[in-house]
Amino acid sequence: MPDKMWRVVDLLDWTVGYFQQNGIPNPRLDAEVLLGHLLEKSRLQLYLHFEMPVFQEHLTPFRELIKKRIAHTPVSYLTNHKEFMSLDFYVDERVLIPRPETEQLVETILMTETGDFQRLLELGTGSGVIATSLAVQQPEWEIVATDISESALAVARKNAETHACAAQIEFLSGDLFEPIEAINTNGDTRFDWIVCNPPYIKNTERAALSPDVRDYEPEVALFAGDDGLAVIRRLIAEAPKYLTPGGKLILEIGAAQADTVRTLLDAESAYCTYELLEDYAGKERVVLASIS
Ligand SMILES: C[S@@+](CC[C@H](N)C(=O)[O-])C[C@H]1O[C@@H](n2cnc3c(N)ncnc32)[C@H](O)[C@@H]1O
Structure with a gap:
């Protein structure tokens, strides 16, 4: 993930592309669930905060989640939640x-x-x-x-x-x-x-x-x-x-x-x-x- 000023919308788009390149099924859903989990926002709230900047304190753990997801760790094990x-x-x-x-x-x-x-x-x-x-x-x-x-x-x-x-x-x-x-x-x-x-x-x-x-x-x-x-x-x-x-x-x-x-x-x-x-x-x- 390149160093730059990230907004929610850019981060989601970049992650969806990266998941797609790596053959992760449901790339958008997974990206939204993982980012929402980290920012403590529902998927709807993410959409309402599309322009919100995401700072280093969240970018670093988000990179870790992305790495684990690329290694096929199931999303529910990364968020520790399942409905x-x-x-x-x-x-x-x-x-x-x-x-x-x-x-x-x-x-x-x-x-x-x-x-x-x-x-x-x-x-x-x-x-x-x-x-x-x-x-x-x-x-x-x-x-x-x-x-x-x-x-x-x-x-x-x-x-x-x-x-x-x-x-x-x-x-x-x-x-x-x-x-x-x-x-x-x-x-x-x-x-x-x-x-x-x-x-x-x-x-x-x-x-x-x-x-x-x-x-x-x-x-x-x-x-x-x-x-x-x-x-x-x-x-x-x-x-x-x-x-x-x-x-x-x-x-x-x-x-x-x-x-x-x-x-x-x-x-x-x-x-x-x-x-x-x-x-x-x-x-x-x-x-x-x-x-x-
Ligand atoms: C398919 S999972 C179901 C878990 C949960 N009930 C669910 O529906 O999500 C099967 C469960 O049975 C347990 N299990 C497997 N063999 C067993 C056995 N011989 N005696 C008791 N539990 C067993 C496993 O540890 C696992 O938790």
């Missing part, structure tokens, strides 16, 4: 960046006719977006959220504290249902809902992923064996033991996994009904299964 269900969440490299399509899990749960009180288990909570947004919407519900990654759980706790629902969520660490077994001393710990957005990418698809994802997001949040179903298979087999009668399992799955998931559900006699819900692009990305 989910209209709430602001802290994220960093310890957790998967929440995706907008995952909101469908939360919306489906909230739209399902239930009693006032529900016990809900979220497995693989990551940044805690699913558990926290449900707790905010349903303050009466009792929620347990787990993850195999202790460092992800630290982020989830921080987000629950920010949104004033940490007391409503019990965070446990361990492999899938293992931490539930540990508290299940009487053998009667059961939930009305089990929700999970599991890792579901095939190990063999690693090379095809964008560097933003492959080189920065936690491996344990992404990959699930050679067929991508290692975690989903276990969830479908083990969940009925932890559901109340009539309880529901709801999962996000990969875009090409619906047929295999149907076969897995058909093979489990505990499920009395199930449906695969389409996302806005018409792909079956959510499984909702009930036990009798």
Whole structure:
């Protein structure tokens, strides 16, 4: 970035060009989000302050952000923010960046006719977006959220504290249902809902992923064996033991996994009904299964 007097508009134009030359997708959006983050202004406010000069105290850290973005660090890891269900969440490299399509899990749960009180288990909570947004919407519900990654759980706790629902969520660490077994001393710990957005990418698809994802997001949040179903298979087999009668399992799955998931559900006699819900692009990305 050449030394000169920079205004917001010049800085954005220069950065967009530089991002384009370096193959960064969404160059204008990224430039605006990063500059807005540094100047503590929304994108709209940036437009309203197009002529505002930007001084050295901001130019130096902005150069650093640009360098990191060119190296494919995801924007959300640079700003430490991601919006989910209209709430602001802290994220960093310890957790998967929440995706907008995952909101469908939360919306489906909230739209399902239930009693006032529900016990809900979220497995693989990551940044805690699913558990926290449900707790905010349903303050009466009792929620347990787990993850195999202790460092992800630290982020989830921080987000629950920010949104004033940490007391409503019990965070446990361990492999899938293992931490539930540990508290299940009487053998009667059961939930009305089990929700999970599991890792579901095939190990063999690693090379095809964008560097933003492959080189920065936690491996344990992404990959699930050679067929991508290692975690989903276990969830479908083990969940009925932890559901109340009539309880529901709801999962996000990969875009090409619906047929295999149907076969897995058909093979489990505990499920009395199930449906695969389409996302806005018409792909079956959510499984909702009930036990009798
Ligand atoms: C795809 S991320 C989902 C994170 C978050 N729930 C979301 O939707 O943004 C999957 C999460 O599952 C966790 N995980 C992976 N394998 C697990 C296992 N065997 N037991 C518990 N958690 C696991 C990962 O650490 C990661 O946080």
